[in-house]
Amino acid sequence: MNVQDSQLSAFRAEAREWLDKNFPKSLAHRGDEYFDIAPRYPEGEDWAAWRKAMCSKGWGTPTWPTEYGGGGLTRQQTLILRDELEKIGGFIPLTGIAVSMFGPTLLEYGTAEQKQRHIPPICRGETIWCQGYSEPGAGSDLASLKTRAEDIGDNFLVNGQKIWTSGSMHAHWCFCLVRTDTSHKHEGISFLLIDMKSPGVEVRPITLISGKQSFAEVFFTDVKVPKENLVGGLREGWTIAKRLMQFEREGIGARRMTVGELRPLDEVAREYIGTDAEGRIADLDLRARIVRHQMWERAHRLTVARVADEAKTGPSEATSVLKNAASHALQTRGEMLTEIMGFQGIGWDGDDYTQTEKDSMKQMLQNKAHSIYGGTYEVQANIISKRILGMLDHQ
Amino acid sequence: MAVLTEEQTMLRDGAQDWVTDRAPVSAFRKLRDSGAGTMDPALWKEIAEMGWAGIVVPEEHGGSDFGLTGMGLVLEEMGKQLVASPLFISGLVAATAFRQMGSAAQQGEWLPRIADGSAIVTLAVDEGNRHDTARTALTAEASGSGYVLNGTKTMVIDGMDADAMLVLARTSGAPGHSAGLTLLIVPTDAAGIERHGLATVDRRGHAKVTFSGVQVGPDAVLGEVGGAHAPLEKVLDVARVGLAAEMLGMCQQAFDTTLAYLKTRVQFNTILAQFQALQHRMADLFMEMQLVRSAVEHAVREIDAGGDGAEEAAILAKAMASDFANKMTRQMIQLHGGIGMTDQYDAGFYIKRSRLLEMTFGNAAQHCERWARMRGY
Numbered sequence: 142m143n144v145q146d147s148q149l150s151a152f153r154a155e156a157r158e159w160l161d162k163n164f165p166k167s168l169a170h171r172g173d174e175y176f177d178i179a180p181r182y183p184e185g186e187d188w189a190a191w192r193k194a195m196c197s198k199g200w201g202t203p204t205w206p207t208e209y210g211g212g213g214l215t216r217q218q219t220l221i222l223r224d225e226l227e228k229i230g231g232f233i234p235l236t237g238i239a240v241s242m243f244g245p246t247l248l249e250y251g252t253a254e255q256k257q258r259h260i261p262p263i264c265r266g267e268t269i270w271c272q273g274y275s276e277p278g279a280g281s282d283l284a285s286l287k288t289r290a291e292d293i294g295d296n297f298l299v300n301g302q303k304i305w306t307s308g309s310m311h312a313h314w315c316f317c318l319v320r321t322d323t324s325h326k327h328e329g330i331s332f333l334l335i336d337m338k339s340p341g342v343e344v345r346p347i348t349l350i351s352g353k354q355s356f357a358e359v360f361f362t363d364v365k366v367p368k369e370n371l372v373g374g375l376r377e378g379w380t381i382a383k384r385l386m387q388f389e390r391e392g393i394g395a396r397r398m399t400v401g402e403l404r405p406l407d408e409v410a411r412e413y414i415g416t417d418a419e420g421r422i423a424d425l426d427l428r429a430r431i432v433r434h435q436m437w438e439r440a441h442r443l444t445v446a447r448v449a450d451e452a453k454t455g456p457s458e459a460t461s462v463l464k465n466a467a468s469h470a471l472q473t474r475g476e477m478l479t480e481i482m483g484f485q486g487i488g489w490d491g492d493d494y495t496q497t498e499k500d501s502m503k504q505m506l507q508n509k510a511h512s513i514y515g516g517t518y519e520v521q522a523n524i525i526s527k528r529i530l531g532m533l534d535h536q
Numbered sequence: 537m538a539v540l541t542e543e544q545t546m547l548r549d550g551a552q553d554w555v556t557d558r559a560p561v562s563a564f565r566k567l568r569d570s571g572a573g574t575m576d577p578a579l580w581k582e583i584a585e586m587g588w589a590g591i592v593v594p595e596e597h598g599g600s601d602f603g604l605t606g607m608g609l610v611l612e613e614m615g616k617q618l619v620a621s622p623l624f625i626s627g628l629v630a631a632t633a634f635r636q637m638g639s640a641a642q643q644g645e646w647l648p649r650i651a652d653g654s655a656i657v658t659l660a661v662d663e664g665n666r667h668d669t670a671r672t673a674l675t676a677e678a679s680g681s682g683y684v685l686n687g688t689k690t691m692v693i694d695g696m697d698a699d700a701m702l703v704l705a706r707t708s709g710a711p712g713h714s715a716g717l718t719l720l721i722v723p724t725d726a727a728g729i730e731r732h733g734l735a736t737v738d739r740r741g742h743a744k745v746t747f748s749g750v751q752v753g754p755d756a757v758l759g760e761v762g763g764a765h766a767p768l769e770k771v772l773d774v775a776r777v778g779l780a781a782e783m784l785g786m787c788q789q790a791f792d793t794t795l796a797y798l799k800t801r802v803q804f805n806t807i808l809a810q811f812q813a814l815q816h817r818m819a820d821l822f823m824e825m826q827l828v829r830s831a832v833e834h835a836v837r838e839i840d841a842g843g844d845g846a847e848e849a850a851i852l853a854k855a856m857a858s859d860f861a862n863k864m865t866r867q868m869i870q871l872h873g874g875i876g877m878t879d880q881y882d883a884g885f886y887i888k889r890s891r892l893l894e895m896t897f898g899n900a901a902q903h904c905e906r907w908a909r910m911r912g913y
């Protein structure tokens with residue numbers, strides 16, 4: 142055993158011991174309840190204790206530097222931590238936009254003061270952030286955004302409207318793309334941090350087809366934003382925005398279904414549809430499609446792992462397909478659950494359906510957004526064909 | 537589009553005008569938001585006054601005898617705007633059941649009332665998670681000269697608004713067997729019936745109905761005791777084609793709305809319709825929709841012709857329309873982007889309604905299975 146290996150096995154022993162002492166057994170395998178884009182953490186003593194323990198240790202954000210409240214772990218140590226967590230049904234108790242997208246970006250582009258101010262509360266699970274990118278007229282063509290930030294001395298004066306802003310109803314802060322220069326498209330964009338409590342910020346929730354209200358319109362009317370809240374230089378916002386979208390897509394590309402029926406489809410199908418004399422799911426067409434779906438999911442997982450492995454030596458070209466492959470898996474699963482549950486799978490309300498059945502329907506509807514947010518399916522396909530495959534537009 | 541006779545053209549144009557004027561999808565939205573019920577009785581009255589509830593009813597019973605060809609045209613127009621009405625279940629399915637399985641006396645009693653809309657009659661066949669008439673467990677036991685019914689039915693279409701139900705019951709044999717099934721007409725106010733509305737995702741009127749010792753007379757039986765399976769399948773095939781026509785209309789509207797959106801939404805300084813990826817997506821959807829239309833129009837003709845081709849045609853229409861409706865409603869959302877995901881936009885109504893229609897009276901996979909069995913492989 143070389144030095145590095147022995148250090149890692151010492152870390153594993155330490156992690157195991159610490160987790161054994163601190164992870165509440167009552168939460169085993171319940172990490173999925175934790176996931177939401179806008180984290181509103183489950184209530185209860187054990188949940189709070191677990192969050193507190195992990196955050197004090199910095200392991201809520203294991204790879205982030207210790208000076209800002211992170212765990213300061215290396216990649217390999219983090220893998221070991223995750224491995225040990227998995228063994229006991231544990232999970233990292235922080236999630237959401239701040240942890241997966243904004244934090245990593247600010248750590249790369251923020252000033253020391255900005256990091257000191259914003260990262261520690263994220264590590265403690267205290268602040269919720271929202272992403273103010275999309276506007277009514279700027280979706281796939283994000284760079285055409287119009288929200289203006291005007292220089293008025295110590296402050297910027299922000300006017301405009303964002304839309305589809307997930308979690309903005311609960312958010313403390315918004316990282317926002319604003320136009321500080323109208324003479325350039327991409328180069329006229331800046332990256333601004335806006336306190337959601339500022340006068341002039343108005344949030345109007347939007348109901349989704351799933352019945353959820355997970356996003357909103359955000360209106361800015363003469364909102365004063367201190368200049369120190371500008372990240373990067375003036376007009377450097379697009380570069381930062383793109384880096385953040387990389388983190389976003391990686392996160393989305395690896396995401397699993399976390400609401401509704403979570404069991405493997407074959408198990409659900411056996412229950413709802415039954416089996417024939419030989420134990421086969423009593424719908425041969427469905428059975429074959431379940432197999433295909435499971436194979437796709439498996440291959441997608443393998444690709445996520447391969448991408449992580451290849452990333453050690455440089456960016457992997459397979460990264461570009463993760464998000465669309467994940468959308469396909471997630472949406473196929475949602476549709477198949479509806480089909481399998483049949484008349485029990487099309488319930489919206491009431492006691493005639495179990496909570497899991499109703500959640501599965503709503504999740505089927507909600508996850509249609511997976512191929513829309515974070516760059517649509519078509520935008521991803523454009524990126525693959527143009528940037529990876531070099532298939533340029535006909536001129 | 538099939539070449540229509542003058543009468544059929546008038547019927548279709550009339551339906552189109554009435555639907556866009558009186559019952560556009562915004563009317564359904566209002567109904568849903570008010571929580572006042574699953575259909576608007578005033579609209580049903582208008583539908584009946586126009587004679588649509590009697591389209592498949594013979595003239596001697598007060599109908600116009602335009603057949604499924606006529607009814608299909610109206611259902612397609614209604615499908616476009618998601619009109620909530622019992623026209624499908626009462627005017628098409630129950631009327632067809634009486635026509636094909638009822639005695640002269642039963643026809644004389646029920647068909648005129650179905651045709652003028654004064655009675656809403658539904659069909660209570662399903663019990664489990666998916667459509668499968670052979671699995672019927674609800675029992676009808678001989679008692680005196682009549683029968684006593686015990687059991688539960690689910691997904692009874694417009695069950696809360698119905699005045700009577702055609703109930704599929706087991707008079708002999710065990711669940712799983714197609715022999716021993718009997719169809720009976722039962723008024724919904726009979727003693728021992730309990731109904732409650734199901735809050736399904738499409739917010740339309742489906743009910744769960746429990747039968748506890750419900751007594752009916754010997755004249756309640758349609759057709760032969762124990763022999764309902766084969767004739768009812770024929771009625772159900774008519775229903776399936778009706779559903780396919782509704783889905784076709786729904787898809788046509790989803791397609792048209794999406795196409796219009798792509799022609800107006802600007803990104804990257806151009807309308808979205810300029811992007812070849814989207815042009816091809818729409819071309820593919822258009823292609824599939826043409827195939828579905830052919831299948832539906834063919835099925836309508838075969839059913840009206842009454843020949844041997846009806847079963848295969850019904851399977852084809854229901855399976856293809858279900859698959860396409862699933863795809864078209866997904867693409868409607870996808871191609872609209874964020875706005876397609878919002879409740880205030882109509883795309884959600886289409887996908888929700890579609891998922892129900894896809895599985896009503898058998899989903900695509902079940903009909904593929906039937907197709908294979910029919911051909912002996």
Ligand SMILES: Cc1cc2nc3c(=O)[nH]c(=O)nc-3n(C[C@H](O)[C@H](O)[C@H](O)COP(=O)(O)OP(=O)(O)OC[C@H]3O[C@@H](n4cnc5c(N)ncnc54)[C@H](O)[C@@H]3O)c2cc1C
Nearest residue numbers: 272274275280281305306307510514517519870871873874
């Ligand atoms: C549930 C949900 C949560 C969201 N959360 C956030 C958030 O927190 N913050 C935020 O800023 N935004 C958020 N969004 C917005 C999301 O990023 C946008 O919806 C997305 O970028 C698409 O923009 P759009 O809705 O304007 O659609 P459009 O850009 O108008 O696209 C409509 C259709 O055209 C296609 N299309 C567009 N351009 C092309 C092209 N060049 N070639 C081929 N096809 C094209 C699209 O793929 C799509 O199918 C969220 C969206 C949803 C649904």
